[in-house]
Amino acid sequence: MSLQLNTTQKIGAALLLALVAYALGAPLFKDGDSISQNLSAIMSAPGGQFWFGTDHFGRDMWLRLADALRLSLMMAALCVLTAATIGVTAGVLAATQGGWVDRLLDGVVTILLALPGLVLVLIFAAIVPGSFWMLYVAISLIQWIEYFRVSRAITQRMITSPAVQSSRLMGFGGWYLFKRHYWPAIAPQLLTLAAFGAANAILMMASLGFVYVGIQPPLAELGLMIVEHFPYYSDAPWLLVLPLSVLALMVLSCHLLGRRTQDQGEAA
Amino acid sequence: MKQLLAKRFLQLIAVSWGVGTLTFLLMRALPGDMAYRIAASRYGMDAVDSRAAELVRAELGLDGSAWSAYWQWFVDLLSWNLGNSLVSGQPVAQELFHMLGHSLLLAVVGILLAALIAIPLGLASAYYGGWLDRTLLALSTALRAVPVFVIGLLAIILFALELSLLPVAGFGTLAHLVLPALTLALSLAAVSNRVVHTEARRVFNAPFFEFARTKGLRPWFAFRHHGMRNIAVPVVAFFGIQLITVVEGVVMIESLFSWPGIGHGLAHAIFARDIPVIQGAALMMGMLFVVLNTLVDVVCHYLDPRGGKLA
Numbered sequence: 001m002s003l004q005l006n007t008t009q010k011i012g013a014a015l016l017l018a019l020v021a022y023a024l025g026a027p028l029f030k031d032g033d034s035i036s037q038n039l040s041a042i043m044s045a046p047g048g049q050f051w052f053g054t055d056h057f058g059r060d061m062w063l064r065l066a067d068a069l070r071l072s073l074m075m076a077a078l079c080v081l082t083a084a085t086i087g088v089t090a091g092v093l094a095a096t097q098g099g100w101v102d103r104l105l106d107g108v109v110t111i112l113l114a115l116p117g118l119v120l121v122l123i124f125a126a127i128v129p130g131s132f133w134m135l136y137v138a139i140s141l142i143q144w145i146e147y148f149r150v151s152r153a154i155t156q157r158m159i160t161s162p163a164v165q166s167s168r169l170m171g172f173g174g175w176y177l178f179k180r181h182y183w184p185a186i187a188p189q190l191l192t193l194a195a196f197g198a199a200n201a202i203l204m205m206a207s208l209g210f211v212y213v214g215i216q217p218p219l220a221e222l223g224l225m226i227v228e229h230f231p232y233y234s235d236a237p238w239l240l241v242l243p244l245s246v247l248a249l250m251v252l253s254c255h256l257l258g259r260r261t262q263d264q265g266e267a268a
Numbered sequence: 269m270k271q272l273l274a275k276r277f278l279q280l281i282a283v284s285w286g287v288g289t290l291t292f293l294l295m296r297a298l299p300g301d302m303a304y305r306i307a308a309s310r311y312g313m314d315a316v317d318s319r320a321a322e323l324v325r326a327e328l329g330l331d332g333s334a335w336s337a338y339w340q341w342f343v344d345l346l347s348w349n350l351g352n353s354l355v356s357g358q359p360v361a362q363e364l365f366h367m368l369g370h371s372l373l374l375a376v377v378g379i380l381l382a383a384l385i386a387i388p389l390g391l392a393s394a395y396y397g398g399w400l401d402r403t404l405l406a407l408s409t410a411l412r413a414v415p416v417f418v419i420g421l422l423a424i425i426l427f428a429l430e431l432s433l434l435p436v437a438g439f440g441t442l443a444h445l446v447l448p449a450l451t452l453a454l455s456l457a458a459v460s461n462r463v464v465h466t467e468a469r470r471v472f473n474a475p476f477f478e479f480a481r482t483k484g485l486r487p488w489f490a491f492r493h494h495g496m497r498n499i500a501v502p503v504v505a506f507f508g509i510q511l512i513t514v515v516e517g518v519v520m521i522e523s524l525f526s527w528p529g530i531g532h533g534l535a536h537a538i539f540a541r542d543i544p545v546i547q548g549a550a551l552m553m554g555m556l557f558v559v560l561n562t563l564v565d566v567v568c569h570y571l572d573p574r575g576g577k578l579a
Binding site for chain 2: 107111114115116117118119122123125126203206207209210223228230233234239244247248249251252255
């Protein structure tokens with residue numbers, strides 16, 4: 001699978017790489033940790049000892065922001081990987097097996113689709129409040145559907161094609177068919193799906209943090225930081241601006257990365 | 269058409285059962301002792317002791333088996349009896365309908381506002397192009413990159429705190445409706461104005477439209493007779509996809525602005541572990557979602573009676 005990125009996508013990729021570099025590299029440049037409070041230096045402005053200032057408990061924003069970013073990126077990566085693996089597998093299975101496998105999966109998808117994703121995630125989050133893994137399960141549970149539908153549709157179209165027919169006549173097995181015929185057709189679609197899926201996972205986690213049922217304090221999470229810092233916006237605007245802009249940049253980079261051509265991306 | 273409605277009806281039933289069972293299972297799996305949590309939300313955290321919890325347990329029959337609870341719930345559902353809220357003691361169905369009214373008000377006003385923003389802007393940017401188009405593209409991209417609650421927060425900061433024009437949160441007067449509805453409208457319009465733009469461009473460049481113009485029809489007339497309906501079909505169909513954004517947006521916006529709707533109620537019920545309310549709210553959202561999707565199908569069918577890909 002050769003990746004041909006257009007300019008928009010290259011900008012998105014560069015932005016994403018920069019964010020990843022900051023998330024992973026930030027702690028290397030700075031001693032200390034993101035949860036120790038320093039009440040004699042609360043809400044100090046950016047610059048000097050604290051490059052991004054400190055929050056209302058005097059915690060170093062440079063480190064907290066990197067922590068939150070790492071958490072969001074990890075969630076996005078895990079959800080995309082899980083959802084894509086399950087979705088593509090199930091989609092190809094449903095298309096090739098047909099019969100009750102197809103009907104069963106279709107039924108599951110119908111039920112899952114009837115509930116807006118956020119509501120489902122809210123209910124899951126209610127079971128174990130503040131659990132990263134519960135959110136991961138819930139978000140993946142919603143996101144595999146997209147991959148399932150796309151790969152099922154593509155595989156169904158491929159099955160009747162002369163190429164697949166003749167491969168089957170020659171006696172090639174299921175794995176060969178997948179590797180040689182289905183996967184090359186599905187793979188180009190995955191980048192777009194993955195990019196938008198990652199953006200959604202990040203937004204969803206932030207939304208949950210914002211209504212206080214996501215990741216719990218003192219862990220740094222972008223949505224949580226936004227709601228925690230909101231009361232101080234006039235005294236310490238950077239406290240609100242930093243997590244907001246990091247969140248927006250992260251989602252923007254994913255959206256840019258997923259935009260194949262100008263027109264296709266808009267309709268999606 | 270009949271086939272479509274029958275299919276949607278089956279989906280509605282499957283969905284009610286599936287969603288209900290799912291929430292039921294998930295809620296049974298919650299950690300901790302339900303009786304204590306419910307007692308805490310009734311009498312306050314400090315007033316809870318084991319005696320209060322026992323009273324709650326006996327009153328609500330919380331020590332029964334999971335199967336009997338499930339069966340009971342199922343029978344009640346068939347008779348549209350969603351039970352009483354464990355916290356307030358009010359019937360859930362009644363509470364939900366009360367909240368639903370507020371949510372629908374917010375959603376309808378938000379959607380209308382979004383249409384008022386998105387349709388003229390999308391059409392204008394497709395017609396004139398140039399800097400208007402580029403500005404709108406940049407604005408839409410920026411708005412899409414932030415979650416809906418951030419739009420709400422920025423609106424609060426700007427209109428309520430800095431300009432002091434509108435109330436921050438709450439409910440009651442018309443002024444309270446403006447910011448939540450505007451937030452919802454902006455998050456919807458950010459995407460839909462681009463869809464209107466793309467579809468309008470497609471129609472404006474289509475041979476039939478160019479022919480209508482070359483045979484001498486005035487622009488407005490050509491647009492009304494040859495453009496409007498052709499643009500409307502994909503836009504309405506896209507609205508079906510956007511319904512998810514509407515529901516999710518309503519949940520977030522209600523929590524942010526303390527709007528007494530169903531999303532706000534759901535978030536509170538999750539904190540208080542008010543299982544009947546959680547079930548009822550999730551159920552109602554699922555059913556509403558299917559009904560609205562059916563409506564979108566019907567409208568598409570009406571706009572383009574040639575059939576094609578229904579359902």
